[in-house]
Amino acid sequence: MKLEKWNPSVKMVTILICVLILSFQYNTVLNTTVFAVMLLSLFFFSEVNPGKVAALLVPAGFAALGLFVMGLYYAKGSSIPVKAMADVDMMPYMVRAALSTNLHTALQLATRLLAYAGMGIVFALTTDGEYFVRSLMHQCHLPPKFAYGILAAFYLMPFMARELKNVQLSFRVRNMCGNALHPNVLFTMLVNSVRWSESEAMAMESKGFCGAAKRTYCEIPEIHPADVIIAVLCIGSMVAGIFILGS
Amino acid sequence: MQNVNEWKLKDVLLIAILAVLFGVVYLGCTYMGGILYGALTPLGMASLGYEPFYGIYFIAGAFGVFILRKPGSGIIAELLAAILECLMGNYFGPIIILSGIVQGLGIELIIMFRRYKDFSYGTMILASVICSVFTMIYNLVISGYNQIAVPVLALMMVVRIVSAIIFDGLLVPVLSMKLVKAGLLKGYAVSEEMQVEIDDMGIVS
Amino acid sequence: MKQKTEEMLHLRDVVFRYHPKGKRNILDHVSLDIADHTITVITGSSGCGKSTMAAVSAGLYPENGGYLESGEITLYGRSVREMNPQERASVMTVMFQNPDLQFCMQTLRNEMEFCLENICVPAEEMDQRIKNTAEELGVAYLLDRRLSTLSGGEKQKANLACLFLMKSRCILLDEPFANIDEDAAWEMVDMIKKMHDTGTSFLVIDHRLEYWIPVADEIIVLGKGGKLIKSGINKDNFREYSSFLRENGLFYPNEDRKVHENTEMTRPMITLKNLTITVGEKWKKKGQSEQMLTDMADAVFEKKRISAVLGPSGSGKTTMFQAILKQHAYTGEILIGDTPLHKIRRGKLYSEVGIVFQNPADQFVTQNVLEEVEASLRQRKGLSKEEKSSIAKELLEEYGLSGYRNYSPYMLSQGQQRRLAVLSVLASGKKILLLDEPTYGQDYSTTISIMEHLRRKVEHECMTVILITHDSRLAKQYADKVYRLKDKKLVDITGLSDEDEVKT
Ligand SMILES: Nc1ncnc2c1ncn2[C@@H]1O[C@H](COP(=O)(O)OP(=O)(O)OP(=O)(O)O)[C@@H](O)[C@H]1O
Numbered sequence: 001m002k003l004e005k006w007n008p009s010v011k012m013v014t015i016l017i018c019v020l021i022l023s024f025q026y027n028t029v030l031n032t033t034v035f036a037v038m039l040l041s042l043f044f045f046s047e048v049n050p051g052k053v054a055a056l057l058v059p060a061g062f063a064a065l066g067l068f069v070m071g072l073y074y075a076k077g078s079s080i081p082v083k084a085m086a087d088v089d090m091m092p093y094m095v096r097a098a099l100s101t102n103l104h105t106a107l108q109l110a111t112r113l114l115a116y117a118g119m120g121i122v123f124a125l126t127t128d129g130e131y132f133v134r135s136l137m138h139q140c141h142l143p144p145k146f147a148y149g150i151l152a153a154f155y156l157m158p159f160m161a162r163e164l165k166n167v168q169l170s171f172r173v174r175n176m177c178g179n180a181l182h183p184n185v186l187f188t189m190l191v192n193s194v195r196w197s198e199s200e201a202m203a204m205e206s207k208g209f210c211g212a213a214k215r216t217y218c219e220i221p222e223i224h225p226a227d228v229i230i231a232v233l234c235i236g237s238m239v240a241g242i243f244i245l246g247s
Numbered sequence: 248m249q250n251v252n253e254w255k256l257k258d259v260l261l262i263a264i265l266a267v268l269f270g271v272v273y274l275g276c277t278y279m280g281g282i283l284y285g286a287l288t289p290l291g292m293a294s295l296g297y298e299p300f301y302g303i304y305f306i307a308g309a310f311g312v313f314i315l316r317k318p319g320s321g322i323i324a325e326l327l328a329a330i331l332e333c334l335m336g337n338y339f340g341p342i343i344i345l346s347g348i349v350q351g352l353g354i355e356l357i358i359m360f361r362r363y364k365d366f367s368y369g370t371m372i373l374a375s376v377i378c379s380v381f382t383m384i385y386n387l388v389i390s391g392y393n394q395i396a397v398p399v400l401a402l403m404m405v406v407r408i409v410s411a412i413i414f415d416g417l418l419v420p421v422l423s424m425k426l427v428k429a430g431l432l433k434g435y436a437v438s439e440e441m442q443v444e445i446d447d448m449g450i451v452s
Numbered sequence: 453m454k455q456k457t458e459e460m461l462h463l464r465d466v467v468f469r470y471h472p473k474g475k476r477n478i479l480d481h482v483s484l485d486i487a488d489h490t491i492t493v494i495t496g497s498s499g500c501g502k503s504t505m506a507a508v509s510a511g512l513y514p515e516n517g518g519y520l521e522s523g524e525i526t527l528y529g530r531s532v533r534e535m536n537p538q539e540r541a542s543v544m545t546v547m548f549q550n551p552d553l554q555f556c557m558q559t560l561r562n563e564m565e566f567c568l569e570n571i572c573v574p575a576e577e578m579d580q581r582i583k584n585t586a587e588e589l590g591v592a593y594l595l596d597r598r599l600s601t602l603s604g605g606e607k608q609k610a611n612l613a614c615l616f617l618m619k620s621r622c623i624l625l626d627e628p629f630a631n632i633d634e635d636a637a638w639e640m641v642d643m644i645k646k647m648h649d650t651g652t653s654f655l656v657i658d659h660r661l662e663y664w665i666p667v668a669d670e671i672i673v674l675g676k677g678g679k680l681i682k683s684g685i686n687k688d689n690f691r692e693y694s695s696f697l698r699e700n701g702l703f704y705p706n707e708d709r710k711v712h713e714n715t716e717m718t719r720p721m722i723t724l725k726n727l728t729i730t731v732g733e734k735w736k737k738k739g740q741s742e743q744m745l746t747d748m749a750d751a752v753f754e755k756k757r758i759s760a761v762l763g764p765s766g767s768g769k770t771t772m773f774q775a776i777l778k779q780h781a782y783t784g785e786i787l788i789g790d791t792p793l794h795k796i797r798r799g800k801l802y803s804e805v806g807i808v809f810q811n812p813a814d815q816f817v818t819q820n821v822l823e824e825v826e827a828s829l830r831q832r833k834g835l836s837k838e839e840k841s842s843i844a845k846e847l848l849e850e851y852g853l854s855g856y857r858n859y860s861p862y863m864l865s866q867g868q869q870r871r872l873a874v875l876s877v878l879a880s881g882k883k884i885l886l887l888d889e890p891t892y893g894q895d896y897s898t899t900i901s902i903m904e905h906l907r908r909k910v911e912h913e914c915m916t917v918i919l920i921t922h923d924s925r926l927a928k929q930y931a932d933k934v935y936r937l938k939d940k941k942l943v944d945i946t947g948l949s950d951e952d953e954v955k956t
Pocket residue numbers: 470471478497498499500501502503504505549856862863864865866867868893
């Protein structure tokens with residue numbers, strides 16, 4: 001079964017359980033294994049474009065690197081006083097000292113982040129947004145009002161992007177700053193958000209959308225035994241990993 | 248009449264759209280903050296690079312409580328924002344939903360204690376502080392920050408609190424008020440509690 | 453197939469305003485009865501409260517905004533306030549004036565599925581129903597396109613398709629053809645007539661009565677405060693009322709008089725040479741390839757002239773403007789004066805052009821009508837502060853907006869928003885104006901006054917104006933040069949009558 005087909009709610013719950021388990025483990029090897037397994041499963045069990053994986057791995061890698069260096073220098077109980085770190089002359093020695101004592105912590109922090117990111121990337125890249133929300137609606141009892149509200153806002157994004165372009169242009173043709181993060185532009189976008197929410201709500205209601213009433217669904221995501229089996233396998237192998245790799 | 252505490256469709260849409268908007272703003276900011284992040288990496292303070300924008304993270308929740316003023320508005324708003332962030336392809340995936348719950352709880356707690364009646368700057372600032380503390384506790388457990396030296400954490404905490412106060416404690420009320428004055432939030436709880444006068448010539452406030 | 457006339461919509465003594473504490477009632481003790489099984493057309497000057505009345509009638513206000521002080525609104529004998537949206541949708545669905553912001557799904561197919569889900573149609577029947585309606589309305593080719601990429605007119609058609617699909621007893625249309633070209637609009641009218649014959653009622657708000665005179669059972673006129681001032685107009689007694697309509701600036705007199713004549717050439721200001729514009733993502737999967745909008749099109753837009761561009765919905769008019777504004781890629785050449793566009797820096801370009809977007813709400817930069825005009829006036833040099841504010845007030849007066857000085861632009865009616873957009877672009881003193889449908893949603897008298905104002909400006913200030921419009925008569929009356937975007941080319945049809953055009 002491809003990861004894309006895995007029921008999104010089950011996928012989400014599985015990942016959340018794994019995250020909670022991992023957050024109480026301080027095991028570099030386990031973290032790394034999880035990360036590797038995630039990447040491999042993306043490669044073997046999904047149709048994800050490798051370019052997209054790379055695009056998400058870069059920021060995740062940066063975050064992990066940052067955390068690594070942080071752990072290296074400032075791990076708790078570190079032998080280096082924080083103050084001394086600014087001392088450039090001492091640096092090489094200090095780094096060496098730090099390496100010996102803090103490397104373990106640093107690696108732990110960084111690999112943990114990578115493990116999370118691995119799981120997150122699997123979810124982000126193999127889950128169709130609409131399928132996810134529909135599944136939340138049917139499996140997690142997210143009320144339709146919220147589910148369709150989320151979808152509407154999500155699908156409004158390209159409209160917002162176009163509107164932002166127009167707003168920027170209107171500012172520019174009036175000799176005003178059109179930078180997207182300029183307060184005036186942002187406030188205009190904020191105003192537009194309020195306007196959109198009102199019009200969207202009216203449009204949806206006029207098309208008969210009613211949060212409370214009964215409705216049919218053109219497709220209903222279901223949980224199949226396979227979905228659960230995979231979840232059990234994932235969590236099971238995680239727990240097994242803890243015992244095998246020791247903590 | 249509907250129950251006032253029930254969410255209307257337009258409430259959901261407002262919060263969801265604001266969440267998308269600020270999700271993008273946050274991305275834009277971290278993109279710019281990338282330089283800061285890069286510069287801080289060799290110093291071992293990389294994570295500090297994100298902290299100045301941390302407040303934008305809970306802006307949806309802050310807007311939620313401030314505009315809607317009903318029980319659960321902060322948590323639900325943050326949950327909406329988290330699900331949307333998931334849809335937008337955040338590399339943390341569903342983990343964001345966990346942090347969303349924590350943030351929503353953090354922002355709403357004090358307001359809950361004040362029975363959704365007091366929305367002064369003081370309360371909003373306090374809410375942002377509590378929210379920052381909550382997220383830090385969350386980071387201690389989930390991100391393993393408990394392994395980091397306390398002074399560094401304290402520094403991060405301070406930056407985070409300042410950021411939260413600026414974005415959530417001050418900016419959210421100010422922006423909401425500006426929106427109310429522009430006559431845009433008619434029918435939301437914020438407007439009802441603010442005296443805005445309107446006559447044939449528009450809003451006199 | 454007329455049955456016994458029963459009552460469809462009934463308003464009694466409705467008082468509605470947007471702000472609970474406001475003093476101005478938008479609907480001021482309005483009473484109105486509309487019979488079932490009719491096509492009823494509502495007209496009235498811009499800003500009189502037609503759209504508001506539509507939303508109140510459909511029960512969308514005060515649920516989503518505004519304050520209903522008193523009054524009784526019933527649809528088919530049931531109070532709208534007691535119905536939930538699903539029940540309301542079975543009796544009345546609404547198409548709003550602004551074609552943007554009407555959709556909540558990604559593609560038209562999904563949107564249509566959403567509509568059917570709302571009214572509890574079983575999943576198995578959906579595909580067939582969607583297919584039938586889409587083919588009937590000629591929007592099948594849009595079904596799997598992303599809604600966000602559709603042009604204004606395509607969005608309106610898509611929206612009509614959604615409403616037709618839902619088969620409610622009454623369909624309320626608020627300026628349904630504002631962004632649709634005339635031929636397509638006539639086809640739609642036919643379709644509406646057919647649906648009406650099978651029992652659906654239509655309530656239509658429109659300024660352009662010529663579409664409706666042949667099919668409407670009744671035309672009613674609303675005045676200030678949403679009050680009914682004339683009713684019972686139909687094609688048989690239309691002549692009796694035409695002077696009344698004309699006096700109120702509501703009817704478009706049927707004359708093909710050319711108001712201005714300017715045949716001699718001046719210097720070209722914007723020249724398009726071999727312009728090719730494509731849309732769609734190049735690197736997208738094979739199936740969804742790019743689509744060519746113009747193919748080696750040529751055109752010359754002269755200085756001190758008004759040029760009009762006509763063309764069916766989705767032919768690429770708006771995209772052409774985007775290209776001229778450096779917002780969309782193109783191949784070929786665009787010359788501004790003698791300089792190729794790619795040699796002009798953005799800043800320089802934007803200091804010379806003024807724009808009106810197809811959706812006017814996109815272009816407001818302030819939260820106040822007066823400031824909006826002043827922001828534009830600020831670009832004119834050598835004006836003192838007092839002068840600016842007096843010019844601004846004068847302009848607002850001329851465009852019938854002086855009563856709204858302190859309003860937020862978003863609190864204006866659609867027609868008023870459009871006027872404000874046009875007015876502020878005219879105030880800016882720019883030399884090149886790109887106007888995307890500047891007169892839609894205006895009643896006859898404001899259309900004329902906008903065009904006359906434009907005319908004066910063009911002649912006195914030596915401007916270059918390009919306007920996109922769907923109103924071919926307006927183009928012929930006021931433009932010195934008329935292009936039609938047809939078969940991916942810009943064809944010069946100045947001075948040709950419709951028959952001549954077909955021949956060429
Ligand atoms: N959201 C709003 N908030 C406050 N006032 C509004 C709002 N929308 C419209 N109005 C006011 O209500 C009046 C009637 O607006 P409405 O949109 O009903 O006019 P209309 O008859 O449909 O005009 P048009 O033909 O231009 O569309 C306008 O004068 C406008 O100022």
